[in-house]
Amino acid sequence: MTQSPWDRSLAVTTDIVIFTIRDRKLELLLVRRAAAPFQGQWALPGGVVGPDEGLKACATRALDEQTGVSGVYLEQLYTFGDPGRDPLRRVISIAYYALVPSDRLELRASAAPQAVGWFALEQLPPLAFDHCEIVALAHHRLVSKLTYSTIAFQFMGEKFTLSELQAVHEIILAQRVDKRNFRKWALALEQIEPTGEERRDGKHRPAQLYRLKFPGRVEIIR
Amino acid sequence: MTQSPWDRSLAVTTDIVIFTIRDRKLELLLVRRAAAPFQGQWALPGGVVGPDEGLKACATRALDEQTGVSGVYLEQLYTFGDPGRDPLRRVISIAYYALVPSDRLELRASAAPQAVGWFALEQLPPLAFDHCEIVALAHHRLVSKLTYSTIAFQFMGEKFTLSELQAVHEIILAQRVDKRNFRKWALALEQIEPTGEERRDGKHRPAQLYRLKFPGRVEIIR
DNA sequence: AATTATTAGTGTATAAAGTACACTAAATTT
DNA sequence: AAATTTAGTGTACTTTATACACTAATAATT
Numbered sequence: 001m002t003q004s005p006w007d008r009s010l011a012v013t014t015d016i017v018i019f020t021i022r023d024r025k026l027e028l029l030l031v032r033r034a035a036a037p038f039q040g041q042w043a044l045p046g047g048v049v050g051p052d053e054g055l056k057a058c059a060t061r062a063l064d065e066q067t068g069v070s071g072v073y074l075e076q077l078y079t080f081g082d083p084g085r086d087p088l089r090r091v092i093s094i095a096y097y098a099l100v101p102s103d104r105l106e107l108r109a110s111a112a113p114q115a116v117g118w119f120a121l122e123q124l125p126p127l128a129f130d131h132c133e134i135v136a137l138a139h140h141r142l143v144s145k146l147t148y149s150t151i152a153f154q155f156m157g158e159k160f161t162l163s164e165l166q167a168v169h170e171i172i173l174a175q176r177v178d179k180r181n182f183r184k185w186a187l188a189l190e191q192i193e194p195t196g197e198e199r200r201d202g203k204h205r206p207a208q209l210y211r212l213k214f215p216g217r218v219e220i221i222r
Numbered sequence: 223m224t225q226s227p228w229d230r231s232l233a234v235t236t237d238i239v240i241f242t243i244r245d246r247k248l249e250l251l252l253v254r255r256a257a258a259p260f261q262g263q264w265a266l267p268g269g270v271v272g273p274d275e276g277l278k279a280c281a282t283r284a285l286d287e288q289t290g291v292s293g294v295y296l297e298q299l300y301t302f303g304d305p306g307r308d309p310l311r312r313v314i315s316i317a318y319y320a321l322v323p324s325d326r327l328e329l330r331a332s333a334a335p336q337a338v339g340w341f342a343l344e345q346l347p348p349l350a351f352d353h354c355e356i357v358a359l360a361h362h363r364l365v366s367k368l369t370y371s372t373i374a375f376q377f378m379g380e381k382f383t384l385s386e387l388q389a390v391h392e393i394i395l396a397q398r399v400d401k402r403n404f405r406k407w408a409l410a411l412e413q414i415e416p417t418g419e420e421r422r423d424g425k426h427r428p429a430q431l432y433r434l435k436f437p438g439r440v441e442i443i444r
Numbered sequence: 445a446a447t448t449a450t451t452a453g454t455g456t457a458t459a460a461a462g463t464a465c466a467c468t469a470a471a472t473t474t
Numbered sequence: 475a476a477a478t479t480t481a482g483t484g485t486a487c488t489t490t491a492t493a494c495a496c497t498a499a500t501a502a503t504t
C-alpha cells in the first residue's frame with residue numbers, strides 16, 4: 001500500500017462542548033484561540049489526538065487541561081470532517097459533549113483567565129471554524145436526551161433537592177414544568193434516593209436532599 | 223506549530239454497516255480482505271478518506287464501489303479510534319450504517335463475486351479489526367431507532383404492502399407485532415399513501431400497495 | 445410574639461396513548 | 475365447489491401523561 005497524499009496536512013482532533021448551568025442559564029465553555037487560523041476568536045476547547053491516545057482519552061485530557069474538571073459525563077457527539085472546515089489544513093474532528101455540575105466549575109488557575117470563559121448559550125460570540133454547528137448539534141442532542149434519559153442528573157452536585165433538579169429541566173427545555181408531575185416522574189425512575197439531610201436556604205421550608213444511586217450512570221427510559 | 227509524529231502512519235477511513243432484509247432475515251454486507259492485516263478475513267466495506275473528500279462522500283463512494291447501490295439511507299454511527307484497533311498503523315474510522323431496500327441488492331458485477339457477500343446478522347463469520355463491535359452498535363442503533371422513528375421505511379422498495387412493512391419490523395425486533403395495531407400506527411404517521419394498485423401473489427386476497435410520501439426522509443416520532 | 449413572605453411538599457381526576465383480541469374478504473389451488 | 479392462504483377491519487381495556495390547589499415549614503419583619 002502506498003503512502004497517502006495526507007502526510008503533511010492531516011490532523012485528527014477532538015472538540016468538546018462543555019455544558020453547565022449557572023445563574024439559571026445553560027452555559028458553555030469557550031477558549032480564545034492563540035494561533036491562526038481564527039486567532040483571537042472564541043472556539044470550543046479541544047486538542048490534537050496523540051499517536052497512542054484514544055479519542056475519549058484525548059477529549060478527557062483536553063477537558064482537564066483547559067478547565068481542571070475531571071470525572072464528569074462525557075459522550076461522543078458526532079465527527080466533523082468536511083474539507084475546508086479549517087482553511088489551513090484538513091482536520092477531522094471528533095466532537096464530544098460534557099456536562100459539568102454547577103458546584104465544580106471553578107476553572108483551573110493555570111489557564112490564562114481571560115483566555116477561557118463561560119458563555120450563555122443564547123449569547124454566544126462568533127465562533128471559529130464550524131463550531132457554531134457543533135454547538136447546535138450538541139444542544140439538540142442534550143434537549144432530546146432529556147426526554148428519554150436521566151442525562152440531566154449529571155448536572156447535579158453530590159447532593160441536590162428536587163426543586164434544583166426540576167430547575168435544570170426547566171432551563172434546558174426553556175419552559176416551566178409541573179412540580180407534582182415532575183416529582184412523580186423523577187422518583188419513579190428509582191435513580192435517586194434521599195440522603196436524610198435537608199438544605200436550608202432562604203426564608204422558607206427546608207428541602208430534602210437527594211443523591212444519585214448510581215453516579216455517572218445515565219439510564220435510557222421509556 | 224510543528225509536525226505531529228503521525229506523518230507516515232495515520233489513516234482516516236470509513237466503515238459501513240450495510241443492512242438489508244432478505245429471506246426474512248436481517249443481513250449485512252461483508253467483503254473479504256485482500257491485504258494484510260486480516261488478509262482473507264471478512265470485514266466491513268469501507269475506504270480511506272481522500273484528501274478533498276467529505277466523510278459521508280467517502281462512505282457513499284465505498285458503498286457504491288462495493289455494492290453498486292446508491293441513493294440509499296446512510297447515517298453516521300460512531301467514530302472508532304482506539305490505538306491498536308489496527309495492528310499495523312493508527313486508524314481512525316468513522317462508521318456509517320446504510321439501509322438497502324431488498325429490491326436493490328444485486329451486487330455490482332465488477333466486484334469479484336466471491337469477495338463480497340450478504341450474511342445473516344445471527345450467523346456472521348469472524349470479523350477483522352473491531353468490526354464486530356461496530357456491527358453490534360449499528361444493530362443496537364437500528365433497533366432503538368425503529369421504536370421512535372420511521373427508519374424502517376427505508377428498507378422498503380418503491381411500492382410495498384403494509385404486511386411487508388410489518389414483516390420488516392418483526393424481523394428487526396425479532397418478535398411478532400399485532401396486525402391491527404401496527405396498521406393503526408403506520409397509517410397515523412401520515413408518511414405513506416396508497417398508490418391505488420394492488421399486489422397479487424400467492425393464493426390469497428391481493429394487497430393494497432403503498433408508497434412513501436417523502437422518500438429518503440426519516441421522521442422522529444413520539 | 446405575631447405576621448408576612450417564600451419555597452417545599454402532597455393527590456386526584458381526566459385525557460391520551462398503547463395493547464389485546466377475532467372475524468370477514470378476496471384471491472389461488474385442488 | 476371446497477379448501478387454503480393472506481388482506482383487511484373495530485372496540486374494550488390498560489397504562490401513561492397531564493392538569494390542577496392547597497398545607498407545611500422556615501426566615502425575616504413588625
